[in-house]
Amino acid sequence: xxxxxxxxxxxxxxxxxxxxxxxxxxxxxxxxxxxxxxxxxxxxxxxxxxxxxxxxxxxxxxxxxxxxxxxxxxxxxxxxxxxxxxxxxxxxxxxxxxxxxxxxxxxxxxxxxxxxxxxxxxxxxxxxxxxxxxxxxxxxxxxxxxxxxxxxxxx
Amino acid sequence: xxxxxxxxxxxxxxxxxxxxxxxxxxxxxxxxxxxxxxxxxxxxxxxxxxxxxxxxxxxxxxxxxxxxxxxxxxxxxxxxxxx
Numbered sequence: 001x002x003x004x005x006x007x008x009x010x011x012x013x014x015x016x017x018x019x020x021x022x023x024x025x026x027x028x029x030x031x032x033x034x035x036x037x038x039x040x041x042x043x044x045x046x047x048x049x050x051x052x053x054x055x056x057x058x059x060x061x062x063x064x065x066x067x068x069x070x071x072x073x074x075x076x077x078x079x080x081x082x083x084x085x086x087x088x089x090x091x092x093x094x095x096x097x098x099x100x101x102x103x104x105x106x107x108x109x110x111x112x113x114x115x116x117x118x119x120x121x122x123x124x125x126x127x128x129x130x131x132x133x134x135x136x137x138x139x140x141x142x143x144x145x146x147x148x149x150x151x152x153x154x155x
Numbered sequence: 156x157x158x159x160x161x162x163x164x165x166x167x168x169x170x171x172x173x174x175x176x177x178x179x180x181x182x183x184x185x186x187x188x189x190x191x192x193x194x195x196x197x198x199x200x201x202x203x204x205x206x207x208x209x210x211x212x213x214x215x216x217x218x219x220x221x222x223x224x225x226x227x228x229x230x231x232x233x234x235x236x237x238x
Contacts, residue, residue, distance in 0.1 A: 041238050059237070060162055060230055063211040089237065101238050121238055129208065129230070130237030131163035142164045144234035150206045150215070151234030 006030050010072040011086035012065055014130075019088050019099045028084035028106040035110035037117040041101040043094050050136045055094045060129040064089075067128045071120055075105070078119065079112040087120065089130060100132070122147065157223055159191060160230040165205060169195040169231075184209075184219045187229065198231070206232045 011027045025038055043055045072085045083106040094100050103120045107113040124130075126147035134141050144151040159176050161169045178190055184207055192199050207214040208230040209221055223229075 057237070058163060060160065060208065060232070063208055063230070064237070066211055125235075125238040127235075128237045129162070129232055129235055131233065132236040133163070142233065143236035145236050145238070148234045148236075150204060150232075152204050 006032055006083070008076065008082070009084050010069060011084070011088075012068045012072070013088045014059055014061055014064060014091050015088070016090065016092035019090050019102050021099070021102055024086045024088050024102040024104045027086040028104045030083045030106050033083050033106040033108055033113075035108070035113045036104060036106045037110070037113035039101075039103045039117045039121050040099050041121065042099050043096050045096045047134055047136075047141075052096060053135045053137065054096060055100065056133040056135060057089070057091045057094060057100060058131050058133075059089070059091055061091075064128050064130055068124065071123045071127070074123070075116045075119060079107065079116050081109070081112050082107045082116050085116070085120070087124070089124075089128075091130075156225050157227045157229050160228060162231065163233045164201060165198060165231040165233050168197040168201065178223065180223055182221055182223065184214050184216050184221055187221060188216045191231070201233060204234055208232050 021040060025036055028036055045052050068087050075082055075085060086104045089101045103117050105113040105116040125145045132143045134143055156175050156177050160173050161171060166172050178187060210227055
């Protein structure tokens, strides 16, 4: 282990390779923290009776990274004891049951990291420019998060 | 001249992911949308469901006055579904 100060860090990555829970949680581990909370978003195999073959994600990458950085900044304002934050989101094709997003947060005690992870995923769904397409057997559908304020949910 | 980026459903309707467009330096977001729909009429169907991101800040389509610089990025943002 190197001896550089354990400065709070944000680890943000958008990538097309399979995500690793081990990798993401190890990024946030700190000797000053007794808690690491992790959220994993996985792909479901069905929607309204239709069988989902796989998902495809695309992103406005530069803005998505900026928006995730803003979320990290907000987290640190609301929960100042939070140490490290890692957000990894997969892009491209994601097979069923594989993870599309992993969020990990470390803090000295568990309350802050648990709350911060919840805040991260909820805010990500409302503000980060990433889109998911569900591929069924004969058709596909661009999904819309209910958290997205410009979606027309009463169509 | 601004860079217009298309994503998700808007990229499918427009048939491309990016292009440069010449628009007035000062323009409302609604006028900008109308300029874009002139070039890609199929986008009209999603007018109620999209917002812009101008220089990576979200902007609603409406009366908001934009002051654009050459090379600015303007993105069409359909309803998001990350996470």
